[in-house]
Amino acid sequence: MTYQAIIFDLDGTLVDSMWIWKQIDIDFLESRGIPLPGDLQRDIEGMSFTETAAYFKERFQLPETIEEIKQLWHDASYHHYFTNAPLKKGGAEFLELARSRGMRLGVATSNSKELARGILEHHGVIQYFETIRTSCEAEASKPSPDVYLLAATDLGIPPESCIAFEDTLAGATAAYRANMRVFGIKDATSLDNLAEIAQLAEAVLDDFHQAAEILFPPLV
Numbered sequence: 001m002t003y004q005a006i007i008f009d010l011d012g013t014l015v016d017s018m019w020i021w022k023q024i025d026i027d028f029l030e031s032r033g034i035p036l037p038g039d040l041q042r043d044i045e046g047m048s049f050t051e052t053a054a055y056f057k058e059r060f061q062l063p064e065t066i067e068e069i070k071q072l073w074h075d076a077s078y079h080h081y082f083t084n085a086p087l088k089k090g091g092a093e094f095l096e097l098a099r100s101r102g103m104r105l106g107v108a109t110s111n112s113k114e115l116a117r118g119i120l121e122h123h124g125v126i127q128y129f130e131t132i133r134t135s136c137e138a139e140a141s142k143p144s145p146d147v148y149l150l151a152a153t154d155l156g157i158p159p160e161s162c163i164a165f166e167d168t169l170a171g172a173t174a175a176y177r178a179n180m181r182v183f184g185i186k187d188a189t190s191l192d193n194l195a196e197i198a199q200l201a202e203a204v205l206d207d208f209h210q211a212a213e214i215l216f217p218p219l220v
Contacts, residue, residue, distance in 0.1 A: 003181060005157040006098055007148055010109035010116050012167035012187035017085040017119070019189060024076050034060055041189070046142030046170025048135030049073075049112045074112065081115060087123050088185060090208030095128045097216050106131040106151040108164075108174075110142060130155055142170040145178035152178070163215070166201075169193040176200040183211060 012018035026036050044052050053069040056062060062069065098105060105128050109116050113134050120126040131154035138146035145159075152159045164175030167187040175182045184197040184204035198204050205211050 003103070003161055003163050005104040005106065005152065005155045005162045007106045007108050007151045007155075007162055007164050007175070007180070009164075009166045009168070009171045010107055010111055010119070012189060013165050013171070013185045014088055014091055014107070015085050015119055015123075016088055016187075017081065018167070018187055020077060020080040020085060022189065023080070024073055027076065028056075028072065029060065032060070032062070045168055046110060046135075046174070048110050048138070048141040050136050051141055052110075070112070074115065077115060081119050082122050085119060087125070088208060089206075090210075090212065092123065092125055094208035094212050095125050097212055099128055101216055104155045104157060105129050106133065106155055108133050108147040108151045110135045110147075110171075112136070142168075143173035143177065145174050148175050148178040148180060152180075165211070166197070169196050169200075172197045172200045183214075185211075 008014045011021065022041060025040060029036055044055060047055060049070060050066065053066045056069055057066055095105065107116060107129055111134065113132060116132050116134065117126065120129065131151050133147050133151040133154065135141035135147045138150055140146050148164060149159060152162050159178045159180050162180045164180040164182050165185055166172040166175055166182060167185045168190050172182055172184055182201040184201040186204060186206055194204055203214065
């Protein structure tokens with residue numbers, strides 16, 4: 001099989017930012033006198049930004065509208081995103097290498113497009129990506145394959161000719177269902193699901209240096 005494109009999840013995969021969202025959830029609920037439920041992260045994994053806001057509104061009976069909740073989360077995330085969310089180890093080098101080998105690159109994220117574009121611009125890597133697709137644009141969120149299929153369509157590459165990088169079980173399932181070649185990237189927030197991710201992925205990697213060794217060995 002000849003692979004022509006790589007599609008990346010964003011949070012926890014390309015950017016070390018999954019912890020930010022858990023902290024935002026803690027702070028958001030704490031300010032309303034609500035303790036963080038132990039099952040919350042599992043329940044919202046893979047949901048789009050809008051779906052997560054709707055889930056919060058219904059579960060916690062919040063007075064704010066869904067759009068107001070999303071805006072509060074945007075506002076809370078900006079400081080963390082642009083001061084405390086580095087690219088995953090080897091990420092920038094991997095993007096440069098992948099493009100130099102002729103790969104076309106895209107993003108398939110459950111985050112908002114505004115934050116996705118912002119963090120990629122902040123790290124100076126936005127130019128590598130031909131498309132950024134969010135689950136809010138898809139008919140169904142991860143673990144449905146829809147957002148990955150949208151990104152592949154934008155790139156004009158058949159899904160079976162795409163490689164996907166993911167850190168969560170919902171995301172890995174989405175890419176697998178899209179018939180893509182899946183690689184897992186370890187993240188502290190998904191360690192409990194590594195065995196299940198490994199069943200869907202060709203390999204679960206520590207960082208993008210390992211990814212480069214597998215996918216782009218030195219040219220002879």
